[in-house]
Amino acid sequence: MTTQLTMQVDGPFSLAAAASFGFGPSTGRPFPDARLMRLAFVADDLRHHVGVVLSQQSDGSLVADISGDAGTAAAEAQIRRILSIDTDVAGWLAAGQADPVLGALQADNPGLRPVLFHSPYEAAAWSVLSQRRHHSQAIALHRRFCEAAGVTFELAGQAAAAFPLPEQLLEVGAFPGIEETRLARLHGVARAALDGQLEADALRGLPAADAMAGLQRIKGLGPFYSMLVYLRSTGVTDGLAVGEPRLAGYLRHYYGLPSTPDAADVERIAEPWRPFRTWAGVIFRAAGDRDELAFEQPTRRGVGASRVDGAAA
Numbered sequence: 495m496t497t498q499l500t501m502q503v504d505g506p507f508s509l510a511a512a513a514s515f516g517f518g519p520s521t522g523r524p525f526p527d528a529r530l531m532r533l534a535f536v537a538d539d540l541r542h543h544v545g546v547v548l549s550q551q552s553d554g555s556l557v558a559d560i561s562g563d564a565g566t567a568a569a570e571a572q573i574r575r576i577l578s579i580d581t582d583v584a585g586w587l588a589a590g591q592a593d594p595v596l597g598a599l600q601a602d603n604p605g606l607r608p609v610l611f612h613s614p615y616e617a618a619a620w621s622v623l624s625q626r627r628h629h630s631q632a633i634a635l636h637r638r639f640c641e642a643a644g645v646t647f648e649l650a651g652q653a654a655a656a657f658p659l660p661e662q663l664l665e666v667g668a669f670p671g672i673e674e675t676r677l678a679r680l681h682g683v684a685r686a687a688l689d690g691q692l693e694a695d696a697l698r699g700l701p702a703a704d705a706m707a708g709l710q711r712i713k714g715l716g717p718f719y720s721m722l723v724y725l726r727s728t729g730v731t732d733g734l735a736v737g738e739p740r741l742a743g744y745l746r747h748y749y750g751l752p753s754t755p756d757a758a759d760v761e762r763i764a765e766p767w768r769p770f771r772t773w774a775g776v777i778f779r780a781a782g783d784r785d786e787l788a789f790e791q792p793t794r795r796g797v798g799a800s801r802v803d804g805a806a807a
Contacts, residue, residue: 497566501556501574505583508605509550512577515609515780532649534640534656535612537564537572538694540687543656544569545647561647575694575729578607578773585769586731592766595748599777608776610727614692616657617727618683618712621719622676635671642669660684679714686712698728702804721802725772733804734764734771741775744782761803771804 513531531548542564549557556579560569574580590597600606611617623639624632640646640655643666647654658666663684669677686692691712697705702724709720725733735741736757745763746754755763767774 495561497560499558499560499566499570500551501558501570501579503554503556503579504581505587506605507550507554507577507579507607509548509556511603511606512609515606530650532652532654533573533576533612534645534647534649534654535572535576536616536657536659537562537568538613539564539568540615540660543645543647543659544572545649545654545656546573547650548573559650561649572612576610576612578610578729580729581731586773589767589770589774593774596767596774596777599748599781603777603781606777606780608726608773610729611723612657612727614694614697614709614723614727615660615683615687617723618686618692618709618715618719619657619663619680621722622679622683622714623672625676625714625719639669639672660687682713692723694728697724698730702730702733702802706802717801724802725775730772730804732769732771733802734761734767735775736760736801736803738775740782741779744778744787747782747787748778757801 509531510529529549532546533548534543534545536542537544543562544564545561546569547559551557558570558573560566560573562569571580587600590600611620620632620636623636627635636657637655640657643658643662644656645658647656657663661684664681666677666680668674672680683692690696691708697709700708705724705728706717706720709715709723710717715723721735721738724730725735737760742754742756742760745751745760749763751759764771764774
């Protein structure tokens with residue numbers, strides 16, 4: 495059964511930009527016309543799957559055709575988090591006015607907001623599945639795994655496979671391309687999710703250091719991947735990826751700096767972005783990737799030690 499609803503959006507938002515936003519398992523999936531966006535995912539309750547087709551109206555609102563057996567209200571809330579349309583954007587617009595460099599990128603990328611992993615559960619699973627693999631190989635393996643162990647929706651004439659529920663994942667005893675150790679870690683992610691360790695709202699409500707410390711107790715999630723899960727799936731808006739080398743290199747370019755900024759410099763540059771430092775970091779990363787900028791490897795001055803500076807948001 496499909497339910498249709500209209501979702502109002504606060505502030506500038508472009509579904510076309512969201513539909514072509516590539517990261518993690520969605521890298522390389524841009525849609526040429528971007529009139530529609532298709533999502534298939536595990537619901538936050540971890541017991542249902544959701545499929546949705548999104549289109550944008552002339553007034554900026556979104557029409558969502560939602561399939562699956564999850565409740566409509568819960569599905570809408572999760573869709574809003576995924577698209578970063580669940581928060582007041584006045585502070586985001588003010589940050590662009592406070593920092594002309596950020597403001598210029600906002601103008602060059604109208605309506606672009608972070609598109610998140612569907613949930614911390616799926617972000618953690620992707621982190622384990624993709625480690626030490628070529629990115630294209632990880633994407634293909636993720637797709638095959640979803641098709642075999644998850645649920646496939648027919649969304650506006652195209653098949654879209656969702657990742658398996660945690661209980662379904664635990665039933666997988668072997669899968670081509672996933673070695674035994676990695677599958678054991680995926681099972682650990684599933685158990686952590688069922689134990690409540692990967693709830694988006696709970697992680698978002700914690701100080702960044704506490705949230706990431708908890709995530710690192712899940713085997714396979716070290717400092718880098720715990721940062722990815724925290725920043726790119728919970729909906730936190732003011733976490734700053736201090737020491738993330740590509741971001742630091744891109745800041746050097748866009749701010750016209752003589753050298754790559756160290757961690758202290760990144761924090762200073764990012765101060766006017768509050769309380770949307772996560773969003774600003776994403777837009778600098780997206781712009782730098784789009785412009786195919788080169789970046790320097792981290793030095794010993796402080797760039798190399800990645801951490802998150804942020805508070806609950």
